[in-house]
Each structure stands twice: as structure tokens, then as C-alpha cells.
Amino acid sequence: MLKFSEIRACSQRVPDDPHHFPSEVFRLITEQRLLYINLSGEFRKEAFPISVFQALFEIGKAGLPAGRIYEGHINGLELIKAYGSSSQKDFYFREAINGKLFSVWNTEMNSEAVTAERIKSQVHLNGAKTFCSGGLGIDYALITAKMDGGKQLLIIPLKEYKQLEEDCSLWQPMGMKNSVSCRIDFSGIAIPPKNLLGSLNDYEQEPWFSGGAMRFAAVQLGGAEAVMIAGLEHLKKQNRTADPYQQQRMGTMAVQIQSGKFWLEKAQDIYDNEDKYTSGEIINFGNMMRSVVLEISENILHLTERSVGVQGFMENHPLERLYRDLKVYLKQPGPDLALQNVGSFTFEHYNL
Known part of the structure; x- marks a missing residue:
């Protein structure tokens, strides 16, 4: 039996x-x-008692920084499933079974974008990645690099390169601190060609480059429920559960969290039955899900803040850290574009 309460x-x-x-x-x-x-x-x-999206939700509920790292791990395995050779799948999947952690790092500054160049029997790297969630606590990092006129995925066994260092000077946020989303400079690293994953530009192949937003939305929704629970527990301790305004707020939050869980179920159905959906439908659903979970989460933050008041912003209050973590994790790139794309898709494909 899974014990998410321990986590x-x-x-x-x-x-x-x-x-x-x-x-x-x-x-x-x-x-x-x-x-x-x-x-x-x-x-x-072996069969698991819960689905992938339920696991993402539950670990996000247990702690958003760990949820962010866990989502990156799941993403890494998905990319190896999609683009890895048979030998790569056999090796890296067994590594995951043995407790090794994976992550996917794509973000970089233009001035230090990672490049890869074949020199004799090795692939030599130059440049750095930012927001490397998990940092050197990760075992295998999947990173992107400019190579041969495109973007190439590489698998870096981090523990083999002792010269790598975490630079946390750019990671001083108000929340999500122990996601360890540091900067790591890969300049001077050389890897064997067998560590190249897939072909050029595979990383941005649709539908899962955009549809993968379903995963981080699942983690966010778990964090939103944790915020709601912190508010609920506070009100119980303060004997304020009979207050009609508090009941109204809690009712609104419960409805919104439940509606989010229905989105999780649909996301799992798409994940399990990808062949039943077009690429456009998967991308559109990913954009829809991230948009609705963002709205739900922001509403949960607002209503919990109203319910608890200033006590929830004291450092020793359970809500304070949960609030900060969710506030930061909701800052995913391109929310306006995602919703715009939903509108464009609706104009083209909605059945009247």
C-alpha cells in the first residue's frame, strides 16, 4: 500500500x-x-494501484519541490521510451528500477546556450543550463544541445563528472527552493556518442512537447489541494467551521479541486490511449488542462488567503510554505499563448 502521508x-x-x-x-x-x-x-x-497522473498529483500534494523533480523524472523516462534505442531502454529503465533519478533540462540563457561537437570518438559540450531541477542530486540528466544544425538530446551521467558544480546564485525564489533548480555549466564535458538520444529535433516533436503540460498541471493540482487542506485544518483548530462565509469558501474550493481531478482522469485516458486522439487534440487538451489548473490553483490561493488571513503568512504556519511553493510553481512559461491556442483550435474544430 502506497504511503503518501509519509512522503x-x-x-x-x-x-x-x-x-x-x-x-x-x-x-x-x-x-x-x-x-x-x-x-x-x-x-x-507488476501492476501499480494508482495511475501515473494520480502519482504526479499525490507527490505534488505531498510537496511541490519534490513533485517538480518527480515530474522531470517521469518526463525523462518518457523521452527514452519515445526515442531511445533498444539497448538504451534496457539499460536506463533498469537504472530507474534500481532507484536512479532522471531529469530533463532545456532552459538556458542565449549567451551560454549549450552546444555539442563531435571530435574524434567523443561529443564535446560547451555552455550551461539554468533551472536544472534536482541539480546534482539527479543521476541522469537529459539535456538539449545545438548540434549539426539542430537540437539534440543528450543523456549525461552526472555522477561520472566530478567537476560539475551547482550554481544557485540564479535560484533564490520565494518558494520552490529545495527543488534545487540551479545553473550547471557543462563546458569541457565529453560524452560518448552512445549517450545521444534519438535524432535531431526529436525533443520538440509534438504532440507530447506541448501535451506534456498535463504532467506539471497534475503536480500543481496536488499542491493546490495541499493549500486547501492547510486552510481547512486551520479553520478546524480555530473552531470556525460553522461560519457561513468560511463554509462558502470551502465549498467553492472543494468543487474546484474535484473538477480538477476529472481533468486528471481524462489526461490518463489520453496517456493510455494515445492512438484514439489526433496530435492536435492532445496538444489542445494539454493547453486546456494547464489553463484550467492554473485558474483553479490561483482561486485556491486567493480563497485560502481570505479564509486564514495574516496567520497563514507567519513562517511557522503550515500554509506559509505551501502558499509560496504553489505561487512560484504556477509560473510556467507561455500561459497566455496556451489559452490563445485553445481559442484558435476551438474556432477551427469545435463541433456546433
Whole structure:
């Protein structure tokens, strides 16, 4: 039986520090076999009691920084599933089963974009990635690099390169601190060609480049429920549950969280039955889901803030850190464009 309450309790004990990887949280996640929940049956050889999107939601609910790292791990395995060779899948999936963590790092500054060049029998890297969630707590980083006129995915076994360092000077946010989303400079690193994943520009192939937003939306929704629960527990302790205004707010939040869970179910259906949907439908649903979860989460933050008041912004209050983490994690790129694309798709495809 999965014990997400233990993961939640452990997440609450992790120092709110950009240098502190939540290793104990991931020890529990590993023990509960959640690192390979999205692998096919030939690798995991067992049924899981919950779906991939339920796991993303529950770990987000337990702690958003760990949820962010976990989502990156799931994304990494999905990319290997989609573009890896048979030998790569066999090796890296068994590594995941053995507790190794993966992540996907694409963000970079234009002035130091990562490049890769073949020189003799090695691929030499130059440049740095920013917002490297998990930092050097990750075992295998999937990064993108400019190479041969395109964008190439590379798999970097981080533990083999002792010269790599975490630069947290750019990661000083108000929340999500222990997601350890640091800058890492890969200049001077050389990897064997077998560590190239897929072909040029595979990383941005649709529908899952955009449709993958469903994953981080699932984590966000879990964080939103955690915020709501913190408000609920506060009101119970203050004996304010009979207040009609508080009941109205709590009712509104409960409806919105439940509606979000219906989106999770549909996301899982699309994930399990991809062949039943067109690429455009998957992309559109991803844009819709991230938009609606953003709205739900912002409403939860507002209503909980109104319900708890200034006490919830004291450092020793359970809500304070949850509030900051969700506020930061909601800042995903391109929310306006996502909603615009939903509108464009609707004009073209909506059945009247």
C-alpha cells in the first residue's frame, strides 16, 4: 500500500534551502516503487494501484519541490521510451528500477546556450543550463544541445563528472527552493556518442512537447489541494467551521479541486490511449488542462488567503510554505499563448 502521508510528512521536514536536495523524500518514493510507474509491463513486471497522473498529483500534494523533480523524472523516462534505442531502454529503465533519478533540462540563457561537437570518438559540450531541477542530486540528466544544425538530446551521467558544480546564485525564489533548480555549466564535458538520444529535433516533436503540460498541471493540482487542506485544518483548530462565509469558501474550493481531478482522469485516458486522439487534440487538451489548473490553483490561493488571513503568512504556519511553493510553481512559461491556442483550435474544430 502506497504511503503518501509519509512522503508528505518527510517533505515538511526538508529545509527550505536552495542547496538542499530532498533526498529522504526520494528515498521514500523509491521504496514505494514510484520511480518506474510509467514503464511498460516488460520492465516493471507488476501492476501499480494508482495511475501515473494520480502519482504526479499525490507527490505534488505531498510537496511541490519534490513533485517538480518527480515530474522531470517521469518526463525523462518518457523521452527514452519515445526515442531511445533498444539497448538504451534496457539499460536506463533498469537504472530507474534500481532507484536512479532522471531529469530533463532545456532552459538556458542565449549567451551560454549549450552546444555539442563531435571530435574524434567523443561529443564535446560547451555552455550551461539554468533551472536544472534536482541539480546534482539527479543521476541522469537529459539535456538539449545545438548540434549539426539542430537540437539534440543528450543523456549525461552526472555522477561520472566530478567537476560539475551547482550554481544557485540564479535560484533564490520565494518558494520552490529545495527543488534545487540551479545553473550547471557543462563546458569541457565529453560524452560518448552512445549517450545521444534519438535524432535531431526529436525533443520538440509534438504532440507530447506541448501535451506534456498535463504532467506539471497534475503536480500543481496536488499542491493546490495541499493549500486547501492547510486552510481547512486551520479553520478546524480555530473552531470556525460553522461560519457561513468560511463554509462558502470551502465549498467553492472543494468543487474546484474535484473538477480538477476529472481533468486528471481524462489526461490518463489520453496517456493510455494515445492512438484514439489526433496530435492536435492532445496538444489542445494539454493547453486546456494547464489553463484550467492554473485558474483553479490561483482561486485556491486567493480563497485560502481570505479564509486564514495574516496567520497563514507567519513562517511557522503550515500554509506559509505551501502558499509560496504553489505561487512560484504556477509560473510556467507561455500561459497566455496556451489559452490563445485553445481559442484558435476551438474556432477551427469545435463541433456546433
